[in-house]
Amino acid sequence: MGDQMATSLTEKLTAELRERILYGVIAPGTMVVEPRLAEEFKVSKTPVRESLRQLTSEGLLQILPKKGYLVRGVTLNDVYETLDMRMLLEPFTAAGAARHATAPFIAALRSQLDEQSRLAAEDPIGSMRCAQQFHRQLAEGGRNSRIAAALERCFHDTARAHYVLPGMQAYMSTSREIQEHEAIVQAIEAGEAKAAQQAMAEHLKSIRNAMLNQFETDDIWS
Numbered sequence: 001m002g003d004q005m006a007t008s009l010t011e012k013l014t015a016e017l018r019e020r021i022l023y024g025v026i027a028p029g030t031m032v033v034e035p036r037l038a039e040e041f042k043v044s045k046t047p048v049r050e051s052l053r054q055l056t057s058e059g060l061l062q063i064l065p066k067k068g069y070l071v072r073g074v075t076l077n078d079v080y081e082t083l084d085m086r087m088l089l090e091p092f093t094a095a096g097a098a099r100h101a102t103a104p105f106i107a108a109l110r111s112q113l114d115e116q117s118r119l120a121a122e123d124p125i126g127s128m129r130c131a132q133q134f135h136r137q138l139a140e141g142g143r144n145s146r147i148a149a150a151l152e153r154c155f156h157d158t159a160r161a162h163y164v165l166p167g168m169q170a171y172m173s174t175s176r177e178i179q180e181h182e183a184i185v186q187a188i189e190a191g192e193a194k195a196a197q198q199a200m201a202e203h204l205k206s207i208r209n210a211m212l213n214q215f216e217t218d219d220i221w222s
Contacts, residue, residue, distance in 0.1 A: 009043060009047045010047040010050045010051055010054075013037075013041060013043065013047050013048065013051045014050075014051040014054050014055065016041075017032075017037075017051055017052075017055060018055060018058070018060065018156075021055070021060050021061075021071055021160070022060075022156055022159040022160055022163070023125070023129075023159065023163060024160075024163040024164075026071055027071065028071050028072065028073035028074065028160075028164070029070070029071060029073060030070070030071045031064075031067065031068050031069070031070055031071075032052065032061065032068055032069040032070070032071060033067075033068035033069070034048045034049055034052065034068070037052075052069050055069075056069065058153065058156065059072065059153070059156075059157075060072060060156065073164075074157065074160045074161050074163075074164055078157055078161070079157070079161050079211065082154050082157040082158055082161070083204070083207070083208050083211070085150070085151075085154050086151065086154050086158070086204055087201065087204045087205075087208070089139075089147050089150065089151055089154075090135065090138070090139070090151065090200050090204060091197040091198070091200045091201045091204070092142065092147070092197065093138055093139050093141070093142030093144065093147055093148070093151070093200075094138055094142070094184060094187075094188070094196040094197055094199065094200035095142075095193040095194065095196050095197040096141070096142030096143055096144060096193075097138050097141035097142050097143075097188050097196065098187060098188045098190075098191055098192055098193040098195075098196040098197075099191070099193050100141065100142075100143050101141065101188050101189070101191065105137075105141055106185070106188060106189055108137060109134065109137055109138070109141075109185050109188070110185060112130055112133055112134045112137060113130075113134060113178065113181050113182065113185060115130045116130035116131055116134065116173075116178060116181070117178050119173070120173035120174075120178065121173070124169045124170055124172065124173045125169060127172055127173040128159075128162060128168075128169055128172040128173070131172045131177065131181070132155055132158070132159055134181055135151075135155060136151075136152070136155060138184070138200075139151040139152070139155075141188075161211065165211065165214040167210075167213075167214045168210060168211060168214055171210045176206065177206075180199070180202065180203040180206060181203070183199040183202075183203075184196060184199045184200055184203060187199050
């Protein structure tokens with residue numbers, strides 16, 4: 001029971017720290033040290049250390065010997081590689097989701113899309129999180145756990161890129177973004193794997209173009 005409780009504590013701590021890093025609460029370049037986190041969360045150093053090791057393995061932190069952990073920044077190369085990988089994998093998972101879709105799965109996608117649309121005008125960050133969860137559900141719906149795991153890392157990097165590109169937060173709430181998600185859902189509802197694959201490919205091209213436009217207007221990569 002003690003081991004189970006320790007594991008649960010580590011998982012909760014890891015999830016909380018991951019969320020803070022992904023959405024910029026802990027900004028890139030910030031030093032993270034074990035004693036401070038242990039004091040904040042009122043836990044021993046052991047679960048903190050395990051959480052920081054896990055986040056380091058995910059590429060979110062970098063170990064600085066004798067200093068602590070540094071929150072990694074997002075590089076232009078990170079963004080390019082992430083987009084390339086998503087464009088290779090997500091159309092395939094969308095097609096798989098169309099082949100394996102169930103009524104509850106489609107209802108869950110619709111619920112996420114409705115929430116994204118509802119939050120678009122009043123809460124761009126909330127709408128962006130809904131969009132990211134929508135993609136995560138599709139990755140899981142493709143029923144290939146290895147691809148879903150690879151995409152999870154991509155989704156982390158995308159979330160961080162959206163944080164350093166404020167214009168992308170607004171883009172994720174646009175009618176175009178929501179309409180493209182709707183096209184994906186409609187193809188999945190119809191069981192049309194090829195149409196779902198194409199709709200996802202077109203959607204990712206739109207995201208790529210929007211991000212490239214941001215690179216031209218935001219001087220963040222120098």
